[in-house]
Amino acid sequence: MRKLRPKDSREPASGSPVRSGCLQRLSHDSRIQRPFLVLPPLMEWIRVAVAHAGHRRSFSMDSDDVRQAARLLLPGVDCEPRQLRADDCFCASRKLDAVAIEAKFKQDLGFRMLNCGRTDLVKQAVSLLGPDGINTMSEQGMTPLMYACVRGDEAMVQMLLDAGADLNVEVVSTPHKYPSVHPETRHWTALTFAVLHGHIPVVQLLLDAGAKVEGSVEHGEENYSETPLQLAAAVGNFELVSLLLERGADPLIGTMYRNGISTTPQGDMNSFSQAAAHGHRNVFRKLLAQPEKEKSDILSLEEILAEGTDLAETAPPPLCASRNSKAKLRALREAMYHSAEHGYVDVTIDIRSIGVPWTLHTWLESLRIAFQQHRRPLIQCLLKEFKTIQEEEYTEELITQGLPLMFEILKASKNEVISQQLCVIFTHCYGPYPIPKLTEIKRKQTSRLDPHFLNNKEMSDVTFLVEGRPFYAHKVLLFTASPRFKALLSSKPTNDSTCIEIGYVKYPIFQVSPGGNFKVSINAHFPPSPQKSESPS
Known part of the structure; x- marks a missing residue:
């Protein structure tokens, strides 16, 4: 276990192991930080070490199995991978x-x-x-x-x-x-x-x-x-x-x-x-x-069945010069898939540049990586390549993954070329069908207080008493400003002049608030309980 220690740990100068009494003193010293506060139980060490020994088909454990167990059980500890040696037998x-x-x-x-x-x-x-x-x-x-x-x-x-x-x-x-x-x-x-x-x-x-x-x-x-x-x-x-x-x-x-199971789809x-x-x-x-290596003139069954087909429609011209190019095309398609899956979009573009056709999945993965890396020229190049994808490749992935990604790019992009390319793709995806007429959603106009009616004695028909001081307002505007105002004024007699005493708001606050948003002011300052009111004197 001496080889497994954190980088900041230190050994005694003499190189001898620390005795138990000294270890107890060091554990109580606040200046010394112990490398591991809680060690795993012994059974965990045995279980992990036995698993490593079983993985290498060994009948017994050795010191390297313990080191590999420490790498998993102890935080901040690492060791070199196990080497192939004859003494492991x-x-x-x-x-x-x-x-x-x-x-x-x-x-x-x-x-x-x-x-x-x-x-x-x-x-x-x-x-x-x-x-x-x-x-x-x-x-x-x-x-x-x-x-x-x-x-x-x-x-x-x-x-x-x-x-x-x-x-x-x-x-x-x-x-x-x-x-x-x-x-x-x-x-x-x-x-x-x-x-x-x-x-x-x-x-x-x-x-x-x-x-x-x-x-x-x-x-x-x-x-x-x-x-x-x-x-x-x-x-x-x-x-x-x-x-x-x-x-x-x-x-x-x-x-x-041999079992037919592969990690490469x-x-x-x-x-x-x-x-x-x-x-x-x-x-x-x-x-x-x-x-390419030259093969014999003997045709395989696949090549016999493929005789008479137009390869120019299924594969690009640079890869269709010989029968061996079919295997190379399949290999490059697979390589294109793996490069897109692992985020190496430059390798994917290199493969595309030699004529390997896009699949919808590889195109979407490449577009996603280019968008994450903020590579605007590459995004333009990929959007231009969308029209080369065969319609047979259009799957549910285009709806669930592709369209949300492209709308996100449209939302974040300020480039006119990218916006136009995305509009072309959206039009192509929508098809030749006529666009239905969209009815405009009209927003309900909310009444706002005209400053001319605020605290104007001549234009008012209702008076508020706030801290004993009058504040003049208009009923029509108050009815539309707040439901609480509407309920308050509806319970009052319809006199020429109504005086309502407000006892919950300071006058400076009440005076300033109506100039902005009366509705917000009333909802914020008036409690739910009924307001105190007085008859006009």
């Missing part, structure tokens, strides 16, 4: 006989000797690995060459290759014989591990030695794991992407799923989609510039 010693467990311990020792980086121990370590020699797999399903590629140890990789290590062996997919296999690394090769960790010299060395550039993918077969190019495109390593493309990697290869996550989803614009352009 633990054999079920209680279930094996003496001979088998002896061979297992020798194998573990051989992996540790190779992982220490000593190239002069390769021969002795190989003799301990077992009958498979240099290609022996650990309980994680990995060979010594794979571990060396993870570390980026170029010298060890060269020594293992000279010793006869298999370049293209895959991580096994069955966990029965190798119980600690990571689910994410199944079918990976040594080249895949080197690309994932960005070790360019090791990748160059493996490719020069004859490693398959597509990893475990065979020509014409479905792929159930990520290719090296997919991983390099997702990370955004331009140099690695260029190297793999130069060696013949295919950016159109995607990942299939638009299809397989090929290299185009990986680069677009992570916003790596330079990597995407590099993939796009890769020349």
